[in-house]
Amino acid sequence: MKLFSRLGVAVVLIHGLISQNVSAQSNLNYSTSWIGNSFGFGDGKWMQQDIQAISVGADGTIYTNSPWDESGSEIAAYRAGDKLAIAGSTHGWGAAGGDAVAVNHTYLYGAMSIGNQSNALVGADYPPANQTWYGITRRTLAKLATGAPFSGGIGNSANATKNSFLAVETVTTGIDASIRGLAATDSELYVADTYGNRIVVYDAQTMQPLRSWSVVSPARIAIDTDSTLWVIGGFGTGSLSILHFRADGTALAGPLPLPAGTVPTDLTITPTGQLLVADNGVSQQILVFNKGADGQMQAGASIGTRNGIFHPVRGVPGDVRFNGITGIGVDPAGNLYVAQNGEGPRAPGSASVGQGAVLESYVYGTRVLNWRLYGLSFVDSGTFDPATPASVYTGSKRFTLNYGQPVGHEWSYAAFTLDRFDYPDDPAFHEPRGVRGEPMVRRFDGRRFLYTLDSGAHYLNVYRFDAAHGEIAIPSGLLAQNPLPGAWPAAQPTYGEWMWRDSNGNGAVDASEISSNPSTGSTVGDGFWWVDESGNVWLATPLSGVREMPLQGLDSAGNPTYTYASSKMFAMPAPFTRLARLVYIASTDTMYLSGFTSGVPWDSTHWKEAGPVLARYENWSTGKPTQVYAISLPWNTQSDPQTTTVGVAVAGDYVFVAELYTDRVDVYDARNGTAVGYMTPGASVGGTSGWVDVYLGISAMRRDNGEYVVLVEDDARAKILMYRWTP
Missing domain, CATH: 2.130.10.10 (YVTN repeat-like/Quinoprotein amine dehydrogenase)
Structure with a gap:
């Protein structure tokens, strides 16, 4: 040199x-x-940088959740291509968002965690030294920023979400015990306690536990029209499957048959009773299953271009060219909603915020685009x-x-x-x-x-x-x-x-x-x-x-x-x-x-x-x-x-x-x-x-x-x- x-x-x-x-x-x-976001913030709005889960309300409002958004929009509400609200109180002072969300006609239930910032935060609002709470925040749909407190609820005594957090797991800080699935009716809340290897059912009004049963690493949950449950099992194990249960936990027929290479990431039921499965495998499609006369699910035509955004010309986005599906849902009016982050659900223990968020809506029957939002950079x-x-x-x-x-x-x-x-x-x-x-x-x-x-x-x-x-x-x-x-x-x-x-x-x-x-x-x-x-x-x-x-x-x-x-x-x-x-x-x-x-x-x-x-x-x-x-x-x-x-x-x-x-x-x-x-x-x-x-x-x-x-x-x-x- x-x-x-x-x-x-x-x-x-x-x-x-x-x-x-x-x-x-x-x-x-x-x-x-x-460049890169559907909103500039001059109107006070921005599209969040990551979406790990969505839930669709009866009026077509989409509710999102993710562990982290830099400006605190972990849990937010969108409708008709517009941003309506931010839940707040899921960012900072030990709080973070999560990987699951569900709504009924009254409440939003969002997975979140509360830590103590390396033991710097003490008191009843925070877990003991060297521990973290993983659980559920309950909010009112009428005002997401307001908590819906309940007997036994804890946390956030200094803000509007006081006593509206339910701790499901208390773990040593550094362990990821995030809730990976939620589903709700007006009477019951179903919780995938992934870390605890169980489904737990709570009263949706009182938040008191009703029953539970064992499932290996459960994740997303969908409630069928007959009140049975479809559950993704084996999250993070390398052996994913879709299981079927009665509401009391009784196992039904064996795992749903899936095409080879399928990586199921979310489930939803359409108003007509079809089961949709988001596939984050190489197909990058939404699999459709129809209920036959014998009650068994039969594969129908998938939604989306095979290989998604990686279909030729490779890397070019477009309608139904999906990329890392993290959430799907269908509203009563027949609109399909798809959330993507260019990656798929974050792995256990990962702090990933994805590769950029996309939230889009289609007419379910025709696949015609209604609207699309970006938070890409x-x-x-x-x-x-x-x-x-x-x-x-x-x-x-x-x-x-x-x-x-x-x-x-x-x-x-x-x-x-x-x-x-x-x-x-x-x-x-x-x-x-x-x-x-x-x-x-x-x-x-x-x-x-x-x-x-x-x-x-x-x-x-x-x-x-x-x-x-x-x-x-x-x-x-x-x-x-x-x-x-x-x-x-x-x-x-x-x-x-x-x-x-x-x-x-x-x-x-x-x-x-x-x-x-x-x-x-x-x-x-x-x-x-x-x-x-x-x-x-x-x-x-x-x-x-x-x-x-x-x-x-x-x-x-x-x-x-x-x-x-x-x-x-x-x-x-x-x-x-x-x-x-x-x-x-x-x-x-x-x-x-x-x-x-x-x-x-x-x-x-x-x-x-x-x-x-x-x-x-x-x-x-x-x-x-x-x-x-x-x-x-x-x-x-x-x-x-x-x-x-x-x-x-x-x-x-x-x-x-x-x-x-x-x-x-x-x-x-x-x-x-x-x-x-x-x-x-x-x-x-x-x-x-x-x-x-x-x-x-x-x-x-x-x-x-x-x-x-x-x-x-x-x-x-x-x-x-x-x-x-x-x-």
């Missing part, structure tokens, strides 16, 4: 080596829009395809933009690029959060490639595309700064850097395809990856300077090739003592770096920040780069909220810097570092956004008409902010 000395850096002073704080002094004339950012400003990629999705449409309507959902069936070895599934995020799209050698980062920028994933797989991003490679936690992949080293390249083209991580570089394990950890437009990979290491891994061409399978032996090392340039972000423009040999200096040193409480200083260097690759400027970015760790930076993007003549806590994007002239202005969320998105909670949470592009489009991760409400500004 060739090492360039810091002493070889020529410096051009602009207002001194480090200028005074030049945070933007005036606002810009821009518009705010968004969470802890993810967007980037532009360099071939067209109308195509935006996130980690697992592609959107098409029509800039002539009104605010909030510029985007349309064009593709889901993640394939869990053909490519279960996709590194994204095995990295923190189990999702793809933070994308970079590059085109070289006449081909398109997707590079993505995990939320902490420890791993750089590489994907290729081909015509046979449609919109699917095929796993192509992985560059890891350190071993992944856990047992995957089995052949990874126990220490240091390593990489994988899919040399046989099968999209699986084979032991023979892994190479390691353990000698640099301590020097590159917690660095930041960047891929330039020519496909060269750069790493801003925290303490050892900048490393380039030049593209070595494509192999026979079409994978970009990188080697440790061909790497080039550039020493830490003045004025930095620690690097945090890097943007390199290959066409002009221009390097932008941000990080920390001796004047404002790094500290571990700001581990994700981009730093207080940004510098530009020309002629970087020559070994004698010229520093054009180094400027101070907004930085005040004593304010409330703190003012710190988290992301850097460069497009055309401008640098865009995202602040972490303060809803603000600062704009600088890329040529001289002068502050130009700033952008904050406008009224269309409620004047707010969540934190930019990832390392690569901002991107920018200059259109041919001179307009700049800036995309910023919105951690709060399942969308990506889009700013449009013409200087």
